[in-house]
Amino acid sequence: MALMHLTIIPLGTGSPSMGEYVADIQKALEKSGRPYTLTDMGTTVEGPSKELLALAAQLSEMPFSKGVHRVVTQISLDDRRDKGVELGDKIASVADRLKHDNKG
Amino acid sequence: MALMHLTIIPLGTGSPSMGEYVADIQKALEKSGRPYTLTDMGTTVEGPSKELLALAAQLSEMPFSKGVHRVVTQISLDDRRDKGVELGDKIASVADRLKHDNKG
Amino acid sequence: MALMHLTIIPLGTGSPSMGEYVADIQKALEKSGRPYTLTDMGTTVEGPSKELLALAAQLSEMPFSKGVHRVVTQISLDDRRDKGVELGDKIASVADRLKHDNKG
Amino acid sequence: MALMHLTIIPLGTGSPSMGEYVADIQKALEKSGRPYTLTDMGTTVEGPSKELLALAAQLSEMPFSKGVHRVVTQISLDDRRDKGVELGDKIASVADRLKHDNKG
Numbered sequence: 189m190a191l192m193h194l195t196i197i198p199l200g201t202g203s204p205s206m207g208e209y210v211a212d213i214q215k216a217l218e219k220s221g222r223p224y225t226l227t228d229m230g231t232t233v234e235g236p237s238k239e240l241l242a243l244a245a246q247l248s249e250m251p252f253s254k255g256v257h258r259v260v261t262q263i264s265l266d267d268r269r270d271k272g273v274e275l276g277d278k279i280a281s282v283a284d285r286l287k288h289d290n291k292g
Numbered sequence: 293m294a295l296m297h298l299t300i301i302p303l304g305t306g307s308p309s310m311g312e313y314v315a316d317i318q319k320a321l322e323k324s325g326r327p328y329t330l331t332d333m334g335t336t337v338e339g340p341s342k343e344l345l346a347l348a349a350q351l352s353e354m355p356f357s358k359g360v361h362r363v364v365t366q367i368s369l370d371d372r373r374d375k376g377v378e379l380g381d382k383i384a385s386v387a388d389r390l391k392h393d394n395k396g
Numbered sequence: 397m398a399l400m401h402l403t404i405i406p407l408g409t410g411s412p413s414m415g416e417y418v419a420d421i422q423k424a425l426e427k428s429g430r431p432y433t434l435t436d437m438g439t440t441v442e443g444p445s446k447e448l449l450a451l452a453a454q455l456s457e458m459p460f461s462k463g464v465h466r467v468v469t470q471i472s473l474d475d476r477r478d479k480g481v482e483l484g485d486k487i488a489s490v491a492d493r494l495k496h497d498n499k500g
Numbered sequence: 501m502a503l504m505h506l507t508i509i510p511l512g513t514g515s516p517s518m519g520e521y522v523a524d525i526q527k528a529l530e531k532s533g534r535p536y537t538l539t540d541m542g543t544t545v546e547g548p549s550k551e552l553l554a555l556a557a558q559l560s561e562m563p564f565s566k567g568v569h570r571v572v573t574q575i576s577l578d579d580r581r582d583k584g585v586e587l588g589d590k591i592a593s594v595a596d597r598l599k600h601d602n603k604g
Binding site: 341342345346348349352353356361362363364365366367368369370371372373374 | 549550553554556557560561564569570571572573574575576577578579580581582
Binding site: 433434437 | 503505507516519520522527537538539541542576578580587588589590591593594598601
């Protein structure tokens with residue numbers, strides 16, 4: 189299982205705000221049924237790599253339907269196969285490690 | 293004010309796990325006094341761009357002191373000057389927008 | 397048409413070198429028939445977004461077949477629809493602009 | 501020595517084109533004296549990590565002086581200490597590896 193961090197940036201919109209496009213993407217993610225988290229700098233989604241990248245293709249298409257002419261998409265994909273990885277795992281693992289270090 | 297999303301990847305460690313290095317970075321961030329959030333795919337820190345990038349330089353240096361020979365650092369910096377931006381603002385703004393859309 | 401910049405990072409290999417994996421990816425790109433350029437920090441490929449991301453999924457799968465347990469993939473996708481974009485266009489356009497600026 | 505891949509994206513400019521800002525950055529890089537290469541998806545610069553990130557801070561400041569209100573900067577930093585790394589090295593190394601593979 190993999191985690192994908194995704195940022196979709198519409199260019200030339202005339203406004204520095206991206207909230208409208210981010211909200212559209214959240215709605216599409218909700219429909220997709222995949223576990224996801226909105227962060228301050230993008231959205232993290234959980235799933236198999238191939239399906240995550242197909243989802244990224246679909247989401248990065250959305251601003252074009254609103255008249256945007258150029259979209260930059262940043263994707264970071266972390267695919268680990270020696271053990272299961274789910275949203276929240278890494279945060280819990282680091283918190284646990286910090287707790288032990290402080291005890292030691 | 294800007295937000296920086298940071299991922300530091302030590303290469304050639306012989307283990308697919310990065311938890312040890314992530315914990316070191318959390319401790320250094322705690323000492324830095326800057327507001328930050330650990331996410332599933334990196335850490336987001338708040339501050340002026342110049343200081344955030346100086347902090348990134350300092351943090352990406354850390355794995356070398358543990359014998360790592362190569363470190364890849366991914367940084368995404370979002371600097372907005374027409375209004376203040378703080379950690380959590382974007383998430384709150386999108387949540388608010390979705391609530392209004394559902395009402396409409 | 398879009399351009400995709402792709403970096404595939406195998407983790408936990410025990411060596412800081414990635415040349416072997418980069419060479420594998422070049423061979424697969426050669427077979428794909430898509431125009432591409434190897435840069436110092438990854439590979440840039442030209443094509444429609446959906447097909448580029450499907451190609452990224454296929455390429456990021458390759459290190460797993462060599463026993464790697466974790467692969468981090470960084471993708472930057474630049475999709476422009478108001479005019480055609482091809483490999484080399486941006487470099488030529490900036491060079492042209494600099495020449496005119498120097499003349500002015 | 502490290503290599504930094506840098507993409508600076510001005511938001512809300514009203515135009516999907518970024519050529520003007522890219523040309524400004526090239527001029528500033530020329531003055532910096534650091535070795536650099538313009539690629540289709542950004543600029544790669546060579547130097548010590550700390551100085552490269554200070555340079556990134558300076559370059560990402562430039563669009564604000566032209567009235568832009570929001571700038572997104574993407575940085576990928578590859579710092580290797582077990583051997584020297586210079587612009588062009590990786591491309592030469594992979595080309596060499598492919599030549600040997602074809603001979604074998």
